[in-house]
Amino acid sequence: MTIMDKLVTASEALFDRHGFTATGMDKLTQGAGISSRTLYKHAGSKNALIARVLGERDKRFARRLEVESIDALFKALEDWVRVEGARGCLFLRALGETGGDTPEIVDAVLAHKARVAERIAVLVEGETGRDDPMLVEQIIVLFEGATAAAVYRGEQAVVAARQAAASLMAGAGS
Template sequence: MDITIKLITAAEQLFDGHGYMATGMDRLTEAAGISSRTLYKHAGSKSALMAAVLTERDRRFMRQIDVLSVDALFAALEDWIRIEGARGCLFLRARAETGGETPEIAEAVSAHKSAFRDRISDIVAADIGDADPDLSEQILVLFEGATHAAVYRDGAAIEAARAAASVLVEKTRS
């Protein structure tokens, strides 16, 4: 396995499980099975490594939600949480831990959230046959809320958001 991929994979598990601030460089080198010199050579810094982790996570997440209906969007969230676990949004947790003050992380979060908002808009338009910014915003908020509520409510949060989204989509269609 490529060292960079190995490092990003190990770092994502640690950052996702323990948080950005609680994950030290020693822990990262141990988890990746590399020296600190190799870590810095391939990552540059802890914040650059976190940005690389977020970029990779964005790629996987956006592939997961490459769907054409709002219902399928929430089904994809159910699958994501079943596979990845329910710990809330890593992007928002990283931003909260750094206060939005770490440029590499803030940029990765901003890019993801912008692309995510666009994807939601595309899904809504595909589902109802036309762009609807208000409905897109409502679906976005339901999705984000379900992602975080799943931490303590498991699948029930996603089911509730999915049901609410269904009502909104049907109301828009009629």
């Protein structure tokens, strides 16, 4: 495990549990077991570290979304919530905490959201056989809503989203 891996892993957990602004550099160096000099040599700055954490999370999340149906997509989200917990979308949380004033963070968030939206668009077109932007938008909203609502309603929110998606997909025929 490289220094960067240790740093990113520890940082992601700390950011996720305590927030980005509330997590100081000392907590990050302490969590990763490295000196502050090493952190800055590798990460450059706190904002760059946040952007890198988001980038790595995006990759890990995308790996989970390598499925072949909308139904499996929501099942994958259910697994994610069960394994990683439900504290809301870390990307949107980063955006909210920084007010959109940090370009590197904005870029990381938009890239992630674009990737998920594209994944959904491909799956919807694959299942329905046609380009249906409104249906795609509805699935995106359900996916986002399940992530957010799971914070205070638990897994049942994801289950409901999956069933709602199934209904909408079924009704999209012809």
